[in-house]
Amino acid sequence: EVQLLESGGGSVQPGGSLRLSCAASGFTFSTYAMSWVRQAPGKGLEWVSDISDSGGNTYYADSVKGRFTVSRDNSKNTLYLQMNSLRAEDTAVYYCATDMMGGHIVVVARVDWGPGTLVTVSS
Amino acid sequence: QSVLTQAPSVSGAPGQRVAISCTGSSSNIGAGYDVHWYQQLPGTAPKLLIYGDTNRPSGVPDRFSGSKSGTSASLAITGLQAEDEADYYCQSYDSSLSDVVFGEGTKLTVL
Numbered sequence: 001e002v003q004l005l006e007s008g009g010g011s012v013q014p015g016g017s018l019r020l021s022c023a024a025s026g027f028t029f030s031t032y033a034m035s036w037v038r039q040a041p042g043k044g045l046e047w048v049s050d051i052s053d054s055g056g057n058t059y060y061a062d063s064v065k066g067r068f069t070v071s072r073d074n075s076k077n078t079l080y081l082q083m084n085s086l087r088a089e090d091t092a093v094y095y096c097a098t099d100m101m102g103g104h105i106v107v108v109a110r111v112d113w114g115p116g117t118l119v120t121v122s123s
Numbered sequence: 124q125s126v127l128t129q130a131p132s133v134s135g136a137p138g139q140r141v142a143i144s145c146t147g148s149s150s151n152i153g154a155g156y157d158v159h160w161y162q163q164l165p166g167t168a169p170k171l172l173i174y175g176d177t178n179r180p181s182g183v184p185d186r187f188s189g190s191k192s193g194t195s196a197s198l199a200i201t202g203l204q205a206e207d208e209a210d211y212y213c214q215s216y217d218s219s220l221s222d223v224v225f226g227e228g229t230k231l232t233v234l
Binding site for chain 2: 110113
C-alpha cells in the first residue's frame, strides 16, 4: 500500500524559511516522479512543483519560482521542498503526491496523496 | 481566477445524476491535454477519480465517469449517494502558462 507522510510544516514569519519532507513507502519511490500541491485555507488546489524520478528535472509554478526548491533522496525514499522568502500568501496545506507513470510528468494525474502538512506564514 | 472554470456548487437528490463541468481554452483542454478529476471529502486529501479524460482508477465506482469535448470536460455522477458530498476539482496542463492548472472546484451537495 502506498503511503506518503508530509512533515516540517509550522508557523514562520514572512521572509523566513521552512523545509518540508515527504516520507514514502509501499512502492518503488525511485521510479516515480513526484509533485507538491498546496491548498490555502478555504481555497482550491494549486500546483507547486514537480520532480522527475531521478531528480534531474524539476518544474515550478511561477508563484514559487526562485523561492522554492524541490529535491529528493531516493536512498531515503524522501521528497523535499525547501521554501525560502516565505510570504503570507504561501500559507496553505502542502500535499505531496505521486505522478502517474507514462507521459510528461506535468501532464499526468497525481495518483496517491499524503494527508498534508500546514504551513502558516504570519508575523 | 483559474484558467479552468468550474461552477462553485451543484446539488442533487440521492439517486439522481449530476454533471460537473470544467471549461478551459485552446491552450489547455482544447489543445488536447488530458483532464483529470479529483474528489476531496471534507478535511481530507484529494483522491484521484478520473484520469486521462475518461479512465477510472481501480476501486472507483462506475457511477463516476468523465468526458471531454472541445475546450470543456465533464464529470458525471449517477446514482447520487450521501457519501458523494465533497469538493470536485478538474486538472489539466496549460501550454501558454507552462503550468499544471486546477479548476476552482465545485462543491457537491446531496440534498
